[in-house]
Amino acid sequence: MADLEERVQRLEAIEGIRRLKIRYAQLCDANYDPPGLTALFTEDAVWDGGDLGRYEGHDQIRGFWEGASKAFTFALHYMIGHTIDVDPPFTSGTGHWYIWEPATVNGRAVFLGATYDDVYQKVGDNWRFKQVNANLHFFTPYEDGWVKTPMMPMD
Amino acid sequence: MSIEDRIRTLEEIEAVRRVLAAVGATCDAPYDGAAFAGHFSEDGVMDLMEMGVYTGRAAIQEFIDGMRARVPFTMHYWDGYAIDIDGDEATATWYGFETPNLNGTAHIGGLTHDATLKKIDGCWMVTRLGQELHFMTPYDKGWVRQRVADQTA
Numbered sequence: 027m028a029d030l031e032e033r034v035q036r037l038e039a040i041e042g043i044r045r046l047k048i049r050y051a052q053l054c055d056a057n058y059d060p061p062g063l064t065a066l067f068t069e070d071a072v073w074d075g076g077d078l079g080r081y082e083g084h085d086q087i088r089g090f091w092e093g094a095s096k097a098f099t100f101a102l103h104y105m106i107g108h109t110i111d112v113d114p115p116f117t118s119g120t121g122h123w124y125i126w127e128p129a130t131v132n133g134r135a136v137f138l139g140a141t142y143d144d145v146y147q148k149v150g151d152n153w154r155f156k157q158v159n160a161n162l163h164f165f166t167p168y169e170d171g172w173v174k175t176p177m178m179p180m181d
Numbered sequence: 182m183s184i185e186d187r188i189r190t191l192e193e194i195e196a197v198r199r200v201l202a203a204v205g206a207t208c209d210a211p212y213d214g215a216a217f218a219g220h221f222s223e224d225g226v227m228d229l230m231e232m233g234v235y236t237g238r239a240a241i242q243e244f245i246d247g248m249r250a251r252v253p254f255t256m257h258y259w260d261g262y263a264i265d266i267d268g269d270e271a272t273a274t275w276y277g278f279e280t281p282n283l284n285g286t287a288h289i290g291g292l293t294h295d296a297t298l299k300k301i302d303g304c305w306m307v308t309r310l311g312q313e314l315h316f317m318t319p320y321d322k323g324w325v326r327q328r329v330a331d332q333t334a
Contacts, residue, residue: 030184034184038187041194045263051261052263052274104261104276104278105261135325
């Protein structure tokens with residue numbers, strides 16, 4: 027078994043990464059606060075949402091959040107069911123999360139279901155996103171549900 | 182910070198998470214007002230905004246027991262905790278998703294919560310519990326057509 031210092035560092039890293047993801051959720055819910063969200067990413071980070079687009083670096087990532095803040099007038103990001111892996115020297119890590127998101131998009135109530143595969147990097151004392159892969163499983167009008175309309179157009 | 186203090190912080194985060202999960206479970210139907218209020222300090226406050234502010238265990242228990250008569254079923258899915266420990270005090274925020282039967286109709290609710298806690302006689306007690314209701318809508322409508330249903334009828 028690893029020594030006590032290493033065991034504590036692992037648990038602190040997991041808790042720090044958990045807090046990063048919850049901060050991300052809270053800022054998404056605050057109308058996708060573009061500067062606040064962008065600051066959670068490393069300078070060279072990638073946010074890759076598949077059909078939602080791939081955005082690399084702070085400028086592109088901020089632009090993505092600015093677009094989201096116009097289309098999504100309400101959202102609650104329920105981040106659940108996560109696993110986080112970190113290894114010595116605890117300056118990077120990976121995580122898998124589920125998200126359940128009720129939202130209002132262009133005036134319409136929708137449900138979004140997705141999973142995340144993230145890569146994290148420690149910058150100074152703070153954890154940051156190095157890569158976010160958002161895997162969209164359904165994005166459906168509230169009235170339709172994911173069987174009738176699993177993926178509605180974003181615009 | 183010493184390694185003992187760092188371990189204590191991690192242990193207290195987990196302990197607070199456990200207390201808040203227990204609070205959520207006691208306000209699932211059939212609503213156990215005594216158990217719910219028992220997680221609060223004697224002078225604890227529950228601030229439900231549009232649904233009122235309740236101060237002290239007796240008032241909190243009375244409100245929760247009153248819910249038992251009005252809401253025959255609900256579940257509180259609480260997660261997404263962010264917990265900070267400062268000695269014997271703690272703050273927490275988290276998300277809630279609820280599935281109540283209100284007036285014979287299925288509803289879904291989206292909320293965020295916040296709390297302050299204090300360690301009293303070795304136990305984390307809630308000194309203040311707050312919530313922001315984002316929607317509480319009939320299942321057949323959704324939050325755009327009806328954001329908040331009447332929960333007091």
